Amino acid sequence: MCDNSTEQDIQRFTEQGGKLNRRQFNQMLVLGTLSAVLPQFAVADESIMQQQVSVKTPHGTADCLFSAPKTGSHPAVVMWPDIKGRRAAFDMMGQRLAAQGYAVLVVNPFYRDVSGAALPEGIEFPAPEARKILSPMRAKLTQQAVVSDAEAFFAFLDQQSAVDTKRQGALMGYCMSGAFTMFAAAAMPKRIGAIASFHGGGLATDKADSPHHTVIESDALALHAIAENDNERSPEMQPMLKEAYRAAGLTAHIEVYPDTLHGWTPPDSKVYNEKQAERAWQQTLALFKQAL
Numbered sequence: 001m002c003d004n005s006t007e008q009d010i011q012r013f014t015e016q017g018g019k020l021n022r023r024q025f026n027q028m029l030v031l032g033t034l035s036a037v038l039p040q041f042a043v044a045d046e047s048i049m050q051q052q053v054s055v056k057t058p059h060g061t062a063d064c065l066f067s068a069p070k071t072g073s074h075p076a077v078v079m080w081p082d083i084k085g086r087r088a089a090f091d092m093m094g095q096r097l098a099a100q101g102y103a104v105l106v107v108n109p110f111y112r113d114v115s116g117a118a119l120p121e122g123i124e125f126p127a128p129e130a131r132k133i134l135s136p137m138r139a140k141l142t143q144q145a146v147v148s149d150a151e152a153f154f155a156f157l158d159q160q161s162a163v164d165t166k167r168q169g170a171l172m173g174y175c176m177s178g179a180f181t182m183f184a185a186a187a188m189p190k191r192i193g194a195i196a197s198f199h200g201g202g203l204a205t206d207k208a209d210s211p212h213h214t215v216i217e218s219d220a221l222a223l224h225a226i227a228e229n230d231n232e233r234s235p236e237m238q239p240m241l242k243e244a245y246r247a248a249g250l251t252a253h254i255e256v257y258p259d260t261l262h263g264w265t266p267p268d269s270k271v272y273n274e275k276q277a278e279r280a281w282q283q284t285l286a287l288f289k290q291a292l
Helices: 004-015 022-031 088-098 128-139 143-157 175-187 211-217 228-233 237-248 274-291
Strands: 048-057 060-069 076-079 103-106 169-174 192-198 221-227 252-257
Touching (some): 060 143, 076 088, 143 169, 175 192, 175 211, 211 237, 221 237, 221 274, 228 237, 228 252
Parallel strands (some): 076 103, 169 192, 192 221
Antiparallel strands (some): 048 060
Protein backbone atom coordinates (compact mmCIF):
# COMPACT_ATOMS: atom_id res chain seq x y z
CA MET A 1 0.00 0.00 0.00
CA CYS A 2 1.03 3.64 -0.41
CA ASP A 3 2.48 4.40 3.03
CA ASN A 4 5.66 6.05 4.31
CA SER A 5 7.64 2.82 4.03
CA THR A 6 6.58 2.50 0.40
CA GLU A 7 7.80 6.04 -0.24
CA GLN A 8 11.19 5.14 1.19
CA ASP A 9 11.41 2.05 -1.03
CA ILE A 10 10.54 4.14 -4.10
CA GLN A 11 13.13 6.75 -3.18
CA ARG A 12 15.87 4.15 -2.78
CA PHE A 13 14.93 2.51 -6.08
CA THR A 14 14.95 5.86 -7.89
CA GLU A 15 18.34 6.78 -6.49
CA GLN A 16 19.66 3.49 -7.84
CA GLY A 17 18.50 4.32 -11.36
CA GLY A 18 14.82 3.43 -11.42
CA LYS A 19 12.43 3.57 -14.36
CA LEU A 20 10.54 6.41 -16.04
CA ASN A 21 8.45 8.85 -14.07
CA ARG A 22 5.16 10.29 -15.32
CA ARG A 23 6.74 13.35 -16.92
CA GLN A 24 9.43 11.35 -18.73
CA PHE A 25 6.83 8.85 -19.95
CA ASN A 26 4.64 11.63 -21.35
CA GLN A 27 7.60 13.36 -23.01
CA MET A 28 8.62 10.15 -24.78
CA LEU A 29 5.02 9.61 -25.83
CA VAL A 30 4.86 13.07 -27.42
CA LEU A 31 8.23 12.64 -29.11
CA GLY A 32 7.30 9.23 -30.46
CA THR A 33 10.26 7.52 -28.81
CA LEU A 34 8.36 5.43 -26.27
CA SER A 35 8.10 2.42 -28.57
CA ALA A 36 11.88 2.11 -28.63
CA VAL A 37 11.94 1.64 -24.86
CA LEU A 38 8.60 -0.15 -24.33
CA PRO A 39 7.60 -1.70 -27.68
CA GLN A 40 4.70 -3.61 -26.11
CA PHE A 41 2.88 -0.29 -25.65
CA ALA A 42 3.26 0.81 -29.26
CA VAL A 43 -0.35 0.08 -30.19
CA ALA A 44 -0.72 1.25 -33.79
CA ASP A 45 -3.60 -0.97 -34.80
CA GLU A 46 -6.04 0.58 -37.27
CA SER A 47 -8.60 -2.05 -36.29
CA ILE A 48 -8.96 -0.43 -32.85
CA MET A 49 -11.16 2.59 -32.22
CA GLN A 50 -10.61 5.01 -29.34
CA GLN A 51 -13.08 7.57 -28.01
CA GLN A 52 -12.95 10.09 -25.21
CA VAL A 53 -16.35 9.62 -23.59
CA SER A 54 -18.40 11.16 -20.79
CA VAL A 55 -20.17 8.65 -18.57
CA LYS A 56 -23.12 9.83 -16.51
CA THR A 57 -23.24 8.57 -12.93
CA PRO A 58 -25.44 9.46 -9.95
CA HIS A 59 -22.59 11.66 -8.74
CA GLY A 60 -21.61 13.53 -11.90
CA THR A 61 -19.91 12.87 -15.21
CA ALA A 62 -16.80 10.73 -15.51
CA ASP A 63 -14.30 11.41 -18.28
CA CYS A 64 -13.11 8.07 -19.64
CA LEU A 65 -11.37 6.51 -22.62
CA PHE A 66 -13.30 3.82 -24.48
CA SER A 67 -11.22 1.52 -26.69
CA ALA A 68 -12.47 -1.49 -28.63
CA PRO A 69 -12.07 -3.34 -31.92
CA LYS A 70 -13.89 -1.54 -34.74
CA THR A 71 -15.80 -4.66 -35.71
CA GLY A 72 -17.72 -7.23 -33.72
CA SER A 73 -18.85 -7.27 -30.10
CA HIS A 74 -16.54 -8.13 -27.22
CA PRO A 75 -16.38 -8.67 -23.45
CA ALA A 76 -16.43 -5.42 -21.48
CA VAL A 77 -13.62 -4.45 -19.12
CA VAL A 78 -13.48 -1.54 -16.68
CA MET A 79 -9.95 -0.43 -15.80
CA TRP A 80 -9.47 1.68 -12.69
CA PRO A 81 -6.07 3.38 -12.41
CA ASP A 82 -3.99 3.75 -9.27
CA ILE A 83 -4.10 6.68 -6.87
CA LYS A 84 -2.37 8.95 -9.40
CA GLY A 85 -5.49 8.84 -11.53
CA ARG A 86 -6.21 8.37 -15.21
CA ARG A 87 -3.29 9.33 -17.43
CA ALA A 88 -1.48 8.40 -20.65
CA ALA A 89 0.04 5.20 -19.25
CA PHE A 90 -3.36 3.74 -18.36
CA ASP A 91 -4.95 4.91 -21.60
CA MET A 92 -2.24 2.99 -23.45
CA MET A 93 -2.81 -0.06 -21.30
CA GLY A 94 -6.49 0.10 -22.16
CA GLN A 95 -5.73 0.36 -25.86
CA ARG A 96 -3.35 -2.55 -25.61
CA LEU A 97 -6.04 -4.68 -24.00
CA ALA A 98 -8.57 -3.64 -26.65
CA ALA A 99 -6.18 -4.92 -29.30
CA GLN A 100 -6.59 -8.35 -27.70
CA GLY A 101 -10.34 -8.32 -28.34
CA TYR A 102 -11.91 -6.46 -25.43
CA ALA A 103 -14.08 -3.36 -25.07
CA VAL A 104 -12.21 -1.37 -22.45
CA LEU A 105 -13.25 1.65 -20.41
CA VAL A 106 -10.36 3.40 -18.65
CA VAL A 107 -12.03 5.55 -16.03
CA ASN A 108 -11.24 8.66 -14.04
CA PRO A 109 -11.85 7.60 -10.43
CA PHE A 110 -11.67 11.21 -9.22
CA TYR A 111 -14.29 12.66 -11.57
CA ARG A 112 -16.23 14.00 -8.58
CA ASP A 113 -13.47 16.56 -8.09
CA VAL A 114 -11.46 16.88 -11.30
CA SER A 115 -11.64 16.20 -15.02
CA GLY A 116 -8.44 15.11 -16.70
CA ALA A 117 -5.17 14.79 -14.82
CA ALA A 118 -5.49 14.41 -11.08
CA LEU A 119 -2.09 15.98 -10.44
CA PRO A 120 -0.75 19.20 -11.97
CA GLU A 121 2.35 19.01 -14.13
CA GLY A 122 5.46 19.06 -11.97
CA ILE A 123 3.92 17.38 -8.92
CA GLU A 124 4.75 13.70 -8.63
CA PHE A 125 3.34 11.15 -6.22
CA PRO A 126 4.26 10.40 -3.43
CA ALA A 127 5.39 13.97 -2.71
CA PRO A 128 3.54 15.63 0.20
CA GLU A 129 1.98 18.10 -2.24
CA ALA A 130 0.55 15.20 -4.24
CA ARG A 131 -0.87 13.53 -1.16
CA LYS A 132 -2.50 16.79 -0.09
CA ILE A 133 -4.33 16.89 -3.43
CA LEU A 134 -5.21 13.22 -3.73
CA SER A 135 -6.13 12.22 -0.18
CA PRO A 136 -9.44 14.17 0.03
CA MET A 137 -10.49 12.82 -3.37
CA ARG A 138 -9.56 9.28 -2.39
CA ALA A 139 -11.59 9.58 0.82
CA LYS A 140 -14.78 9.95 -1.22
CA LEU A 141 -14.31 6.56 -2.85
CA THR A 142 -16.13 4.48 -0.28
CA GLN A 143 -17.37 0.98 -1.01
CA GLN A 144 -20.82 2.38 -1.76
CA ALA A 145 -19.41 5.03 -4.11
CA VAL A 146 -17.26 2.50 -5.94
CA VAL A 147 -20.17 0.13 -6.51
CA SER A 148 -22.35 2.98 -7.74
CA ASP A 149 -19.63 3.99 -10.18
CA ALA A 150 -19.12 0.44 -11.42
CA GLU A 151 -22.83 0.04 -12.10
CA ALA A 152 -22.84 3.29 -14.08
CA PHE A 153 -19.75 2.28 -16.05
CA PHE A 154 -21.30 -1.02 -17.07
CA ALA A 155 -24.62 0.64 -17.87
CA PHE A 156 -22.67 2.79 -20.33
CA LEU A 157 -20.70 -0.13 -21.73
CA ASP A 158 -23.79 -2.26 -22.22
CA GLN A 159 -25.22 0.40 -24.52
CA GLN A 160 -22.22 0.18 -26.88
CA SER A 161 -22.41 -1.93 -30.03
CA ALA A 162 -18.82 -3.05 -29.43
CA VAL A 163 -19.85 -4.78 -26.19
CA ASP A 164 -21.16 -8.33 -26.11
CA THR A 165 -23.65 -8.20 -23.24
CA LYS A 166 -24.14 -11.96 -23.40
CA ARG A 167 -20.60 -12.45 -22.12
CA GLN A 168 -19.48 -11.55 -18.62
CA GLY A 169 -17.28 -8.54 -18.03
CA ALA A 170 -14.11 -7.94 -16.06
CA LEU A 171 -12.57 -5.41 -13.70
CA MET A 172 -8.95 -4.32 -13.35
CA GLY A 173 -7.60 -2.32 -10.42
CA TYR A 174 -4.24 -0.97 -9.33
CA CYS A 175 -3.04 0.12 -5.89
CA MET A 176 -6.09 1.71 -4.21
CA SER A 177 -8.42 0.34 -6.88
CA GLY A 178 -7.48 -3.29 -6.30
CA ALA A 179 -10.14 -3.30 -3.58
CA PHE A 180 -12.59 -1.64 -5.97
CA THR A 181 -12.60 -4.74 -8.16
CA MET A 182 -13.61 -6.90 -5.20
CA PHE A 183 -16.37 -4.55 -4.05
CA ALA A 184 -17.88 -4.28 -7.52
CA ALA A 185 -17.62 -7.99 -8.32
CA ALA A 186 -19.53 -8.81 -5.15
CA ALA A 187 -22.24 -6.28 -5.98
CA MET A 188 -22.57 -7.40 -9.62
CA PRO A 189 -22.03 -11.18 -9.56
CA LYS A 190 -24.11 -11.84 -12.67
CA ARG A 191 -22.19 -9.28 -14.73
CA ILE A 192 -18.60 -9.72 -13.55
CA GLY A 193 -16.77 -12.92 -14.44
CA ALA A 194 -13.18 -11.94 -13.65
CA ILE A 195 -11.16 -9.44 -11.65
CA ALA A 196 -7.47 -8.62 -11.70
CA SER A 197 -5.79 -6.50 -9.04
CA PHE A 198 -2.18 -5.37 -9.05
CA HIS A 199 -0.30 -4.29 -5.91
CA GLY A 200 -3.66 -3.72 -4.28
CA GLY A 201 -3.55 -2.34 -0.76
CA GLY A 202 -5.58 -3.51 2.21
CA LEU A 203 -7.33 -6.34 0.39
CA ALA A 204 -7.47 -8.50 3.52
CA THR A 205 -7.29 -7.03 7.02
CA ASP A 206 -8.81 -7.59 10.44
CA LYS A 207 -11.31 -4.78 9.87
CA ALA A 208 -15.02 -5.54 9.57
CA ASP A 209 -15.19 -3.82 6.17
CA SER A 210 -12.14 -5.59 4.73
CA PRO A 211 -12.59 -6.29 0.99
CA HIS A 212 -11.90 -10.00 1.40
CA HIS A 213 -15.19 -10.38 3.27
CA THR A 214 -17.04 -9.62 0.02
CA VAL A 215 -15.56 -12.58 -1.88
CA ILE A 216 -18.34 -14.87 -0.68
CA GLU A 217 -20.83 -12.75 -2.67
CA SER A 218 -18.80 -12.83 -5.89
CA ASP A 219 -18.78 -15.24 -8.82
CA ALA A 220 -15.61 -13.85 -10.40
CA LEU A 221 -12.38 -15.69 -11.02
CA ALA A 222 -9.49 -13.62 -9.72
CA LEU A 223 -5.85 -12.66 -10.12
CA HIS A 224 -4.22 -10.81 -7.23
CA ALA A 225 -0.67 -9.75 -8.06
CA ILE A 226 1.07 -8.70 -4.84
CA ALA A 227 4.23 -6.60 -4.62
CA GLU A 228 7.10 -8.16 -2.71
CA ASN A 229 7.48 -5.22 -0.32
CA ASP A 230 3.71 -5.11 0.28
CA ASN A 231 3.88 -8.75 1.29
CA GLU A 232 6.79 -8.06 3.63
CA ARG A 233 4.73 -5.44 5.46
CA SER A 234 1.43 -7.32 5.39
CA PRO A 235 2.33 -11.03 5.22
CA GLU A 236 -1.12 -11.97 6.48
CA MET A 237 -2.89 -10.65 3.36
CA GLN A 238 -2.00 -13.49 0.98
CA PRO A 239 -3.19 -16.37 3.22
CA MET A 240 -6.32 -14.44 4.20
CA LEU A 241 -7.17 -13.90 0.54
CA LYS A 242 -6.54 -17.54 -0.29
CA GLU A 243 -8.83 -18.67 2.52
CA ALA A 244 -11.58 -16.26 1.44
CA TYR A 245 -11.57 -17.64 -2.10
CA ARG A 246 -11.35 -21.22 -0.88
CA ALA A 247 -14.36 -20.70 1.38
CA ALA A 248 -16.29 -19.15 -1.51
CA GLY A 249 -15.40 -22.00 -3.85
CA LEU A 250 -13.82 -19.61 -6.35
CA THR A 251 -10.64 -19.99 -8.35
CA ALA A 252 -8.03 -17.33 -7.65
CA HIS A 253 -4.38 -16.93 -8.52
CA ILE A 254 -2.78 -15.05 -5.64
CA GLU A 255 0.95 -14.51 -6.02
CA VAL A 256 3.75 -12.42 -4.57
CA TYR A 257 5.86 -11.32 -7.53
CA PRO A 258 9.60 -11.46 -6.81
CA ASP A 259 11.73 -8.31 -6.94
CA THR A 260 8.74 -5.97 -7.14
CA LEU A 261 7.87 -2.82 -5.23
CA HIS A 262 4.43 -1.33 -4.70
CA GLY A 263 3.41 0.26 -8.01
CA TRP A 264 5.42 -2.06 -10.26
CA THR A 265 2.96 -2.55 -13.17
CA PRO A 266 2.14 0.84 -14.80
CA PRO A 267 4.88 1.69 -17.33
CA ASP A 268 5.22 5.26 -16.05
CA SER A 269 5.90 4.11 -12.50
CA LYS A 270 9.25 4.88 -10.92
CA VAL A 271 9.39 1.25 -9.81
CA TYR A 272 8.11 -0.34 -13.03
CA ASN A 273 9.34 -3.92 -13.32
CA GLU A 274 8.95 -4.77 -16.99
CA LYS A 275 9.64 -8.49 -16.65
CA GLN A 276 7.13 -9.08 -13.89
CA ALA A 277 4.59 -6.63 -15.30
CA GLU A 278 4.60 -8.49 -18.60
CA ARG A 279 4.18 -11.80 -16.81
CA ALA A 280 1.22 -10.42 -14.88
CA TRP A 281 -0.24 -9.04 -18.13
CA GLN A 282 -0.08 -12.45 -19.79
CA GLN A 283 -1.67 -14.05 -16.74
CA THR A 284 -4.47 -11.48 -16.96
CA LEU A 285 -5.09 -12.32 -20.61
CA ALA A 286 -5.21 -16.03 -19.74
CA LEU A 287 -7.69 -15.31 -16.93
CA PHE A 288 -9.97 -13.28 -19.18
CA LYS A 289 -9.83 -15.93 -21.90
CA GLN A 290 -10.93 -18.53 -19.37
CA ALA A 291 -13.61 -16.53 -17.58
CA LEU A 292 -15.23 -14.23 -20.14
